[in-house]
Amino acid sequence: MKKQEFVVGLDIGTTKICAMIGRHHESGVVEIMGTGVTPSKGLRKGVVINLESTIDSVERAIEEAEGESGVEVTRVFTGIAGGHIRGVNSRGVVGISRTSREVNRRDVERVINAAKAVAIPLEQEVIHVIPQEFTVDDQDGVKNPIGMSANRLGAEVHIVTGAVTSAQNIIKSVNRAGFEVEDIVLGPLASAEAVLSPEEKRSGVVLIDIGGGTTDMVIFSRGSIRHSEVLALGGDHVTNDVSIGLRTSPKQAEEVKKAYGCATVSLIKGEEFFHYPGMEGRRGGKVSLSQLCEIIEPRIEELFTLVNADIDRTGLSRSVSAGAVLTGGASLLRGLPEMAERILRLPLRLGKTNGRIRGLGKGKDSPIYATAVGLVHYGLTYRQGKKMARFKGRNLFSQVALRMKEWLGEFF
Ligand SMILES: Nc1ncnc2c1ncn2[C@@H]1O[C@H](COP(=O)(O)OP(=O)(O)OP(=O)(O)O)[C@@H](O)[C@H]1O
Ligand SMILES: [Mg+2]
Structure with missing residues (x-):
């Protein structure tokens, strides 16, 4: 079978790791060809804390799914817990001390930097800052302050943070188990594909x-x-x-x-x-x-x-x-x-996983497997026409950060 004909969903959960292989069936539904489930021991609260045991469980889950389906897996779609992306609102203020008191581009950068200096939780990195509005002295609701006169410039920004490093560790585990990551998907978004x-x-x-x-x-x-x-x-x-x-x-x-x-x-x-x-x-x-x-x-x-x-x-x-x-x-x-x-x-x-599916083994329609089923749906729906994302190599950090930014564009 050609590689492109099937997709592999890999749900790396805190209690179990589940690999599911599926393809389009003539009747228009998705056919599940094989599933592998192993207990997960290397994660806490959705975050990899032990690389070795995660690699081991990933290997075993995929092996089992390969055995059941008779296909050889090289690439997977994997889910990332929703907590990896979070939005916080923040504000910053700077003084304009030049005699002209005219706001320029530098001032706007300075105030956005000031607003960015919020306490970001451990493990989280700023992946995107969206300026919402500015305050020029006491006047709020200003969209573009450049050129205006002011003593003080304030900014309200929406900061999106993501646990880029923990997403990296998920990808590393998959890579080290010998597989490529075709795409990373916000976990609950994958579940939504399956149940909503x-x-x-x-x-x-x-x-x-x-x-x-x-x-x-x-x-x-x-x-x-x-x-x-x-x-x-x-x-x-x-x-x-x-x-x-x-x-x-x-x-x-x-x-x-x-x-x-x-x-x-x-x-x-x-x-x-x-x-x-x-x-x-x-x-x-x-x-x-x-x-x-x-x-x-x-x-x-x-x-x-x-x-x-x-x-x-x-x-x-x-x-x-x-x-x-x-x-x-x-x-x-x-x-x-x-x-x-x-x-x-x-x-x-x-x-429960909805009706657009066949071949799910006994008990696999349980909500436990919703994310894995959803990843298969997601892969089959979104693979076409998309340029291949490959998460590996030295630039992993920026690749993951970029993908997280794209999610924002796609979903928010
Ligand atoms: N029949 C049941 N009754 C009550 N709880 C159950 C039942 N079956 C499974 N669970 C509970 O469901 C949890 C595991 O759910 P699930 O497989 O969805 O988690 P996960 O995807 O591995 O973890 P996470 O999404 O948090 O990373 C366990 O706490 C388990 O005790
Ligand atoms: Mg889960």
Whole structure:
């Protein structure tokens, strides 16, 4: 088979790495030819912290997908967590001390530099600065101050920052595993390809991808992405709470959470108890379903309170008439949709990968695989007519920064 006929989506998540190979099928849908999934051990909160184990998991996931599909993989489309791109507003002021007091191009540069001097979070680099408006003495709302007379010049800018280095580390892991990166895609944007309909994007919708280490959210309206944010909270925090609460190992806590966990205490009827094993041969215990849920509920409540505050801050809450769509593995937690609906006060549905697909293996239509399926859709849709992006070599940093800038043009 010719290489161009299929695309490979590679979702590098905090809990699992998933490679999916797909192609166009005659019937007009996408056919998935093979999938490989391995546990991910080298990431924390969506960021690579151990290159070697990430390389190893990438290799194994792709090998498995190659085996299932019978094709040889050379290039992949890979997702980057939404938190890598963030916008902050900032302002700066400079004095104009020359006798003419006439603002020139140098002054504009100076004031923009002053506005840029905000505290940028660790790992984030400024990739773009968009001047919004200027203030000339006390007069605000000035679009172009050059030539005006002033004692003071102020600027309001929107600074876009991106974790270029962590995106670089994702690409490095893929390269070192022996593959090229055909394109990097904003993760939640890939999930959106898989679970949202064009109507939802037009009417306005919030997509919330609750993974293991992070919750990524994006807001679409009028067909385009308007906002992207990542919260460093996910299903693994719930597991951690259960592990502490029951004094059991994270592995057992994970099993208990999936089997009995619920995020809304009021859904529990009656007093049902279950036994769970203790840590490394220690005696386990017995707990009621409602006791377990009392551990879980506050965490999920906290998560959606943060999501809600973020939606409010964007001022877009009135433009999301299609409501919210939940995806990611943690959205499978019982009682979670009920909690989300109560706090967000939006119509809600669970985002399974939509109907334009065939050949997904058993269980692979789960929201856990939405990003990988979305990357395949994205690759098949956007590969045509695009010049090949190749992320490798010495200029990796600037290549990644450039691609992030392009996202802004494409999506914001
Ligand atoms: N049936 C289930 N019930 C409750 N939680 C579940 C279930 N299945 C998976 N999860 C949780 O989903 C999380 C993993 O989700 P997912 O695979 O989407 O994460 P990821 O993509 O690896 O991580 P991230 O997107 O944060 O980098 C884990 O915390 C896991 O406990
Ligand atoms: Mg994920």
